[in-house]
Amino acid sequence: MSTIVSLPDQATARIPKRNYITNENGILSWLLTGDHKRIAMLYLISITFFFFIGGALAGLIRLELLTPQSDLMAADTYNKVFTMHGVVMIFLFLVPSVPATLGNFLIPIMIGAKDLAFPKINLLSWYLYLAGGAMTLTAMITGGVDTGWTFTTPMSTHFSNTNVITTGLAIFIAGFSSIFTGLNFIVTIHRMRAPGMTWFKLPLFCWAHYAASILMVLGTPVLAITLVLVVLERTIGIGVFDPTKGGDPILFQHLFWFYSHPAVYIMILPGMGVISEVISTFARKRVFGYTAVAFSSVAIAVFGFFVWAHHMFIMGVSNYAVLVFSLLTMLVAVPSAIKIFNWAFTLYKGSITFETPMLYAFGFMGLFTIGGLTGVFLGSSGTDIHLTETYFIVAHFHFVMVGGMLMAFLSGVHFWWPKMTGRMYPEKISQLAAVVTFIGFNFTFFPQFLLGMLGMPRRYAAYPPEFQVLNVFSTAGASILGVGYLLPMIYLIWSLKYGEVAGNNPWQATGLEWQIQSPPLTENFTTIPVVTQDVYDYEWLERQKEHEVTHVG
């Protein structure tokens, strides 16, 4: 199979001596850095750490569900394990994953800026993230928490006697990390663009992050205040969510989902941004209908605020509210459909190669399509009654988040790895890993759709024996999936030392980030670029290369 990879001559090629990694030495130069690229790397390390913690917990869950009885662990342990899995994966991995690592690293470079608008706040947000993570781990080690990541009242306020307060405050703090990241991105994209970098020359990656940032800035504080109220209710018993004192537990649901539904768009939108970049690069084509894809991101962000009560259809909200929220849910599904088809048609008349990031992107498209369409099953109120709170929800959510978001994350990490480290990852084994991940994923989560259809409720430590076969499939798939995730971990670390030198633009991609050295200088650009070319302008790139050949070569 042919490839577009063009690496410099390995015999002579060297990683540039001066770059953001070698610029300063010593641990303090990392811990006190204001450089968005270094902070991105710090984030990359810390979210990987939490991903493997969350993954280990997922492994425990799957092992427990291998048999119908709760034999590996007692029911309360199981409850703590799945709660921690949810909390760690959602608040400490999925929410910061692409934005805090790839977004942090790339957004300033993509728009031609030297750094994010507020480098110190960027660093602060990493420390807040760490503080939140440390508190979560503390809560986990000192007895765990068993409310589920949704902290449903009055369970979390009056009936659970586990570390709800610690975990709640941990999420509160991690939430502010997310707010600051989002705030930084919005300001940066508005104010720091290089001359000539108009809104419609922004890479779709930036549009997606812009949309996600709006959700972070406007949604997260509502979660924060809700958790504060839960903590106050636990500590002094204020009774805002307590039915015995006249409070309404459904109000908690409203406030919680006002954040937590947009949160899934916070998680998926940056992934969609990655996919746009990757598909364009490996099809050598401008993204089909750039404007539609850009605006669909913003549409998802705006509509994302209008649909939260679809998590509460059977919870006794008013039937009129159910109608309205169900209708709006159907509307928010449309921009996602637009994106999928636009990506598919980007391939049309392209010149396609199949490097690892592209394989992950294909995986994303398939799995996200399934995840999105099954979301419609749940958005339609009549079928929601049967499917909600079963493994169907679990499968749907994991198709979107793990199948969608994690695929996109891995796609992006591979795609920008040469830029971040200056070295290529080994192509063959990483293609293998992509395929293994895809197969393992389907084995793990597709049976869960069937379990959900059959009515198996989620969060069950023990289940009726007739569901065992599908659960065994799922657990078997999870072990394949685990291998799929460990492989990149290993070969990416290996490539740090032994990978081929990547050069500036191994993929022949058009983004500004590919026109500078890899790894970039601390200040990204020696002089601020003036953007004259269009976005995804491959013809410009060709001319540029010819120009170089005639003048340099």
Next chain:
Amino acid sequence: MSDKFENHDVNAGHTENEQHIVSPKVYLAIFGALVFFTALTVGASFIEMGPWNPVVAIAIAVVKATLVVLFFMHIKYSSKLMKLTVGAGVFTFLILVGMSLSDYFTRAWGQW
């Protein structure tokens, strides 16, 4: 170098480099208005107006807040982007309040 940064930002629409300095007279007038409206809202709450009491109270609060935002916080003299930002905040706030309340108000409509 700085001149290159002007006016390329078509949508953001920040056009003025000169910080608009609001004169103390304006501040004093706004301060007077705020004190007046505070007295008005306290007074209004002692008058029986039926369902209009909360409406009047909220309306006066909105007027006061608008005055503060426009003048003390300089939004009147700021770029479109800033105005849009404030608008977005208010809009999302209203979504949160309005759509949550819509559930509560319509619960009484049916037998549910």
Next chain:
Amino acid sequence: MSDSHAVATTADAVHHEHPSYQRHHFVSMEQQNETVSFGMWLFLLTEIMFFGGLFTAYLIYRNWYYPAFVAASHTLNIVEGTANTGVLITSSFTMAMGVWCAETKRHKGLVWSLIATLILGLGFLGIKADEYHEKYVLHHIPGTSFSAQAFVHPSEEALKAGEKPIAPDMAAKTEVYFSLYFAMTGMHALHMIIGIVLLSGMLVKAWRGGYMNGHIAFVENFGLYWHFVDIVWIFLFPLLYLISRHQ
């Protein structure tokens, strides 16, 4: 493969003299100032939504338990509440004047405005503390010590003032009111305290002659924050203190 910057076609070698307070990644001071104030506004948006959750809760329960909200609201000290509104509005005014003084480089004016703002801010908290203390005495702080007895059997003077006894089940709902009262004014007071800490630091710097070189982004943005806290109070005051005072 050349080593870099294919894009940066126009080599712009002209370097202006940058003031020391310009951060390296900004091209110009205008860009820096606009960026910082935009960032501040976005932060205020998160604050709006932060209080938004509380306002939602307030509006729902006010609708459900209107009699309890009326009765509980009447126990608040309207004189202190109104005085506090005045204090906060005045502090907003002095803060605005402080920003003006900084803009026009009036050192004395800035220092005195900030001192006035600080005193007014502390005054607000003082009055608030007195109100909280009154609630404590009356057992109106939610939690174990809460008692709604005063609403079921109002005292002689309350009856004279026109208060009517309310049924015990509705009286119990005053706890929801006071929960929200303390949550909302408590969050507001917390913002005030944070503001006063920042203000003190700013005052010290201003005292030593800071903010006179035109770099007044901190003063301006602190002003935005302070006004925002004022706005929150502008809404809290009628919602909490002025429910059907005529009854």
Next chain:
Amino acid sequence: MGLSPVLWQFLVKWMTNFAIIPPEASRIAPQVDALLVFMTLVSLVGLVLVGLLVTAFSILYRRERNPVATQIEGSTLLEATWTIIPLGLFLVMFVWGSVLYFRIYTPPPNAMNIYVVGKQWMWKAEHPGGQHEINSLHVPTGQPIQLTLISQDVFHSFSIPAFRVKREAIPGRYTTVWFEATQVGTYHLFCTQYCGTQHSGMIGEVDVMTPDDYKKWLASSTSGVSLAQNGERLFASLSCNACHSGQPDARGPSLADVYGSKLTLSSGQPVLVDEAYLRQAILNPSAHITQGYAPIMPTYQGQISEEGLISLVEYIKNLSSNYRVQQTLNTSTLLPEQPDKATAKGAATQGVSKP
């Protein structure tokens, strides 16, 4: 090798038990399944379409065959197509789903009511005839059954996959769902809302019986005291009848035939008297005062358990004359005058909450 017999066993088990949907055992189930099938088909078509496009383009336009890409800006027509067609399909699903939703949550007037109380970690079903069941539910075929659900502690969710119905049991509020079973058999009953440690133990069985069998079961498992009878005892022991005596000069309104009627509250609001209203009027009386009466009723919050409330509600629902109310009142004149103290004496009666 060691694994293969195990795997084989599983495969056989799976093939023989293969099912992707639970049995259709209620009148609504086939209707829900019809929509599910429609959605699945649409999803499959969409997925296959995307898959085909991606595969075909990947083959046709791979670099070997098409070394130079043709840049295309986009196509408004195509984009409009894949905006409008999905939108149309989603709207069809929305309308169809909403119709089903209203069917599932709107009980027919002739539905037989069964109360279900959720608590950590069991379901207690209370039949009007006084049959109590824990983690099981006996229902006849061919008869619409309405479940009135409430939780005593945290959120629970009452789910019967074979009937395709599910409803949250909320603390402090009645919710309802209804179904009409069609197939005799035993089906799963799950709590699907995570409710604490033994969440997965909060499962039970729904026994669907022929109407005849059901009658036999009713007769054999009655506790001897119907809900209404128990409610009557509570009514007397809590001294409700002291005020709600039905006499013209009574301090409380007459409760005979109050269920289902439209009352005007003291605030001037009209209100329909249903289970939820009755429950609220006992716990939070002051907001539910009938026009013309003084707000003197004490609250019974914390004094009656949810089961007790259900009994009272059921009693009031079935109260069509005040004859027996006055009878009990006359026979119990020996009881002390203070209504509040009387509860101590009545604590033995089932339903009064024990501290």
